Amino acid sequence: MQDILFPQPSPTATRAEALAQLDIFAARTHRYARERNFVVAGHGNVSQLSPAIQHRLISQNEVIDRALQAHPFPAVEKFVQEVLWRSYWKGWLEMRPGVWTDYLQQISACSEDELAKAATVTTGRSGCAVMDDFSRELLDTGYLHNHARMWWASFWIHQQGLPWALGAQHFMKHLIDADAASNTLSWRWVAGIQTMGKSYLVRRDNIERYHHDPAVEGFAMLENIAPRLLTDTASRASIALPTLTEECPSSLQRTALLLHEEDLSVETTALASLTPQALGMFHFSDQNQSQARAEWRDRAFADARKRAEKHYLHSCAMMHSPQEIIEWLKRENITRLVMMQPFVGPLRDTLSPLSTLLKSNGIELVTVRRREDTELFPMAKSGFFPFWEKASRRFQA
Ligand SMILES: Cc1cc2nc3c(=O)[nH]c(=O)nc-3n(C[C@H](O)[C@H](O)[C@H](O)COP(=O)(O)OP(=O)(O)OC[C@H]3O[C@@H](n4cnc5c(N)ncnc54)[C@H](O)[C@@H]3O)c2cc1C
Structure with missing residues (x-):
């Protein structure tokens, strides 16, 4: 994977920086589907635009339009799909606010023992060196590659037996792109309570395949992990999205x-x-x-x-x-x-x-509310793929 190692882009904390970073990354979005799962030094194979998109320094539409200017839709479909995962998660949570309330309750129910054990993992002292490296990377940079987030969350829940909500809270504290919807629902998915009966299990061979240079000390901890069977305590009752304006009506009021x-x-x-x-x-x-x-x-x-x-x-x-x-x-x-x-x-x-x-x-x-949210959120009624099927129609024309 040597060809995808290139220097880490400067942190994009202004709109101008984010647009410049988008310009650079758009040119390589046709390679994204092939390269995105690899965890490499500098993370040059992924955009690292999520903090800018999450805080809307740039919009998802700007990101998608720029990718589509650079390449035809079939070549960048995977990238566009990933960009729209955020809208899907946000729309899903907007209609099920009880899932957020449940996350807050789960945190307050954690015991002293769980908090103490959690601290050994978050500070990079679990004994599994590759996970400990991710723990330090998160503390130092506020960023983790998507695959590292999945591995680390799975290690936390299924290997260490820690409460998923405590791990999600740690991410909310440290990720610069911290997003209530993407984070809570991704943690729930790894835990096996978002898509019931389907959890995500970290495997040593998967890390060996996708990580460019994993530290191997304590690798044995990743062998034969059995999934924990967790019960979803959240209410999934869905509410109707409030009807909001997209343009502010003019008014004589101050x-x-x-x-x-x-x-x-x-x-x-x-x-x-x-x-x-x-x-x-x-x-x-x-x-x-x-x-x-x-x-x-x-x-x-x-x-x-x-x-x-x-x-x-x-x-x-x-x-x-x-x-x-x-x-x-x-x-x-x-x-x-x-x-x-x-x-x-x-x-x-x-x-x-x-x-x-x-x-x-x-x-x-x-x-x-932005027009794109009004259009996309109601489509997030069930799973991602029915959402994508509808959301992607405008690119297929
Ligand atoms: C346990 C866990 C927790 C997560 N917590 C967050 C979080 O708090 N905030 C957050 O923004 N993302 C979160 N994600 C999703 C994803 O990991 C990040 O959006 C992505 O890694 C950001 O890096 P990037 O900008 O280089 O992504 P790229 O791979 O370059 O993707 C392009 C853009 O698509 C969007 N995107 C990509 N993957 C996802 C995804 N799985 N879900 C939602 N949007 C996505 C982002 O806006 C991203 O900037 C989480 C994933 C997991 C597994």
Whole structure:
């Protein structure tokens, strides 16, 4: 696999960096299906764009369009499919928020013994050297290749017998691309509770085939692992997706636009034409995130703020709690707040008091959803392949 070793791209924490990285990677997306499963130094065979896509420094549509400019659809189908896994997971979780609540409950139910054992694995002291290397890579860089995430999660659940939710929480803390939907549902899939009866088992021969240079000490721990049979405690009851606007209706009300971490390029959406009287950004300091993740977010937020200030011709106020948002709106005499709808996950949980606070202060709330989410989310009713069958029709024409 020597030909796919090339230097690690610089971290893409601004929209310009992400677009440049996308340009470089688009040229090789026709090789992605063949190369993507290999874990190689520098990870040059995968895009490493997930933090930028997750925070929407760039959109999935931009990523897909760029790949399709470089190559015909059949040549890049696998790449496009992977990009749309995020929409699938997000849509699935939006319709089943009980699965997120269950994850939070599972964490709070973990015992002291489980927490102590978890710490030996997360700090790279499990005795299985290849897994310990992944543990350190995650702590040092905030990134793991997809195959490494699958192996590590499987080792955690099926070899170490640790609670899947505790591992998922560790990923949420350290991954720069941490995403409530992709992460929770991937962990559930490895655990065998997402697709019932189907778990993912790490195997030594699979690592030997796909890892360019695995450390072999403790490899025997990966032999003959029996799958744990776990029960799904989550409610999978699905709710109807709320009908949201994609373009903000014009209004004579004094309007504020609030940016947040789940969409850091609002000025490229239908909200580009909004002329707000005030511009703000919500930046809550999640105690549960690593230094690497916090630093990346600070850079990405600074970039988003600069672009939004230039586009909307306002300076951007920073807010750290729902209460601060209300105080800012009152100071600015605002009667209507516009923001992108937060997805199921930590941001939505943190902002949950906002709608009541706004109502009691006589301020209207307009939440907007990107058109691609409105189109794709309802397709995530069951498994990925029925979703893909519908979602990919527009590329086949
Ligand atoms: C246990 C586990 C936990 C995970 N947690 C997260 C997470 O918190 N956040 C996250 O973004 N992804 C998560 N993933 C999915 C996947 O591993 C990453 O999206 C991918 O490795 C990101 O690297 P990349 O940008 O180089 O991907 P590439 O291989 O270059 O893929 C291109 C893009 O497609 C999307 N993508 C690719 N694979 C997946 C996938 N399986 N699910 C969803 N989107 C995908 C990403 O946006 C990615 O940037 C997890 C996977 C597993 C097995």
